[in-house]
Amino acid sequence: DFVMTQSPDSLAVSLGERASINCRSSQSILSTSNNKNYLAWFQQKPGQPPKLLISWASTRESGVPDRFSASGSGTDFTLTISSLQAEDVAVYYCQHYYSAPLTFGGGTKVEIK
């Protein structure tokens, strides 16, 4: 199984400042057939289901604010919130969907400093 490791476990950032979350996969999730990384980022607020923010490692879903961006390839990935807003307080998860079983990172809790 692919092991997804996120860091940090939590971070506190001032409003308007940048937040960055890292995700590492134990194996490459870059497909050589289509040159796509099978990596998604989800946001989960308390009492709510996860919400898909980013697919294919860097493609923002419709309606996701452009302060959210993501990058990376192969085994190392990053989610960045360029200017943290109060509504961004949540737990963020990376997930690979390269093959079954799908696995998630342990989550990163983002709070306001």
Next chain:
Amino acid sequence: QVQLVQSGAEVKKPGASVKVSCKASGYTFTNYAIHWVRQAPGQRLEWMGWINTDNGNTKYSQKFQDRVTITRDTSASTAYMELRSLRFEDTAVYYCARGQCAGCYLTDSWGQGTLVTVSS
């Protein structure tokens, strides 16, 4: 709009079974897969398995292989997840999630979650 509405919370005794439903609306049910993911208290999200709603093929996480069955009723646009031989550690919120196509692993919409509590 796409909606996945799950059945209500359940309380079960150890050794019992639970069956959670996930009713889809707002799209053609058989065009999109359904995945099941659970979240135990303080734990990471855990993928349990999925069903190709078009042909009924399923695949399960090895961890749950012997205890879980995922089915669907296309006439009711509903998917089901049954977990047997419940243990205390199965206490969790169970989510269904829609794959982006009938055979897709990427999920784009999630149900509201169903809390299953295993307690004696």
